[in-house]
Amino acid sequence: MNIVVCVKQVPDTATERKLRSDDKTLDREAADGVINELDEYAVEEALTIKEAHGGEVTVLTMGPEKASESIRKALAMGADKAVHVSDEALHGSDALSTSYALAQVLKKVGFDIVILGAESTDARTGLLASMLSERLGVPQVTLANKVEIDGSSLTAQRLTDYGFDRVEASLPAVVSVVEKINEPRYPSFKGIMAAKKKPVEKLAVADAEIDAAKVGLAGASTEVVDFADAPPREKGQIVKDEGDGGVKVAEFLASKKFI
């Protein structure tokens, strides 16, 4: 089974995240880069599938040089190899162009199953999995909290607004996962050492037959017009309960006309 996991490096949510004033893209220097949280669940799912069905797990990342740290983390968890698409031309890509670039690479490397996180913590568009499925012409099995594979057929439980759907499809397929699907493993010391020797293939846009005109800021179909800090929330009032805490909250709610 040829399993590809898409991994994005994102700014650590624990640090202050910013946009750049010059081209209004994410300021990657301002915050520490970490592997997108849900992508650890995607890696875990890939490893679980490999353990049950055999095959190979490839990490696919598009991002600047620095993103190699997140690739190493995924390799340390147990993925076998990685493809890192990195090119100045990609800077500022939106979801549509990112999906185009990733789809070009996926066509080149081949896959039985592509696994993504349901959403990144920085842009949070939640668009990539459905866009990849559409571009690659393979089934979309997304927002999954359970995935089972039997030969070339796949069944999954897809979280919905009203509960869940049971979904059936056949491989190859694009899958996205939510955090309820598994508990990601920690890289072992051995895993961390082994990761250093695992192959990481670096691709520039031309290597992956990505048309540079369709990616980057110029190729994007969306444009950030402006941005500003949100007005700070007024500091709230915090009161210790002296036995009348409930009454105090009620008074506050009444002052705001909620009751």
Added chain:
Amino acid sequence: MAEILVLVDHVDGEVKKVTFELLTLARRHGDAAAVWVGPGYEGAKDKLAEYGAAKVYVAADEELTSYVVAPKAELLAQLVAEKSPAAVLVAATGEGKEIAGRLAVKTESGVLTDVVDVADGFVGEHSIFGGAIVSHAKVTKGTPIIAVRPNSTAPEAAPSTPAEEQVSVTLSDAAKAAKVVEKVVQEKGERPELTEAAIVVSGGRGVGGADNFKLIEELADSLGAAVGASRAATDAGWYPHTFQVGQTGKTVSPQLYIAVGISGAIQHRAGMQTSKTIVAINKDPDAPIFELVDYGIVGDLFQVAPQLTEEITKRK
């Protein structure tokens, strides 16, 4: 005026409030044309008329709802090609965003997700990085596809007599690749829908068990509120996952959010940070949720919550 397509969000014919918000937004920028997918239109048509749909495209074929997402995108792509709308609005739910994603690829158009407002020229307003930054973005290629966050626009009634047009689409094989073999609807009871409610009362690990969620429900009922839960509470099985608020749960934006026994982890905040007024009850004065609150009580929820419920009931 140009048409703006609004994909109706409904569960088995029951229209979600976000649809009325989308219709309201659409009317500010053109003629609102609702797109109905699946069975149940007859029972819902009056509601769409009440909120000012100038037109309704009805695609009643049940097949359109028998597969994951793709058929809806195919239908919308056909309408975009035939009707040349000025924009397409969908609800920024998990599924709404996925429909937007596929439609964007099909029509080679840009998508804005999770916008909280739409200004002239289809400039979308985003609240990003947990509400720290407000940004504006627009679509520069194709037909703007905009996924709008529920509860960010006040729905305004504007009665109309919509023209109806039946539409059919012949699905491609690719659109039928992921089959929905069973839909499991978790009971929602009598309370307002989580993402639609004006008030949400959520319980977390501090609530301590499924039975204790009664405290949260009673407080919610005294306020006519919806009940939410943190991941710790849903993972423990104390409350169904459909009520999870947060990054991987639902994003809520009510007038009032009351967090009870919830620490305020970043993933939880991602789903409730844009609530207008935030109240927390937590015994730990250092709980991060207090950084967000308008009013916080440091105390034992088993004391404070029932007292609050009682006081609210008394004041009614």
